[in-house]
Amino acid sequence: MIRIGRPAINFINKEPNELANIEISISHCKEFAVAMVIATWQ
Numbered sequence: 001m002i003r004i005g006r007p008a009i010n011f012i013n014k015e016p017n018e019l020a021n022i023e024i025s026i027s028h029c030k031e032f033a034v035a036m037v038i039a040t041w042q
Contacts, residue, residue, distance in 0.1 A: 009037060018042050 007026060011019075023038045 007033075007035060014039075014041060 007024075009022075009024070018041050019039060020042045021040045025036045027034050
């Protein structure tokens, strides 16, 4: 199966417009991907 698209982040119970800083690290191997997200709000 081939998927074409972009990674997305869904903010649950938080407003993205209040976001102060975000760091995203994405690693992938063959058909799997892992993302680590660190976000801080004001």
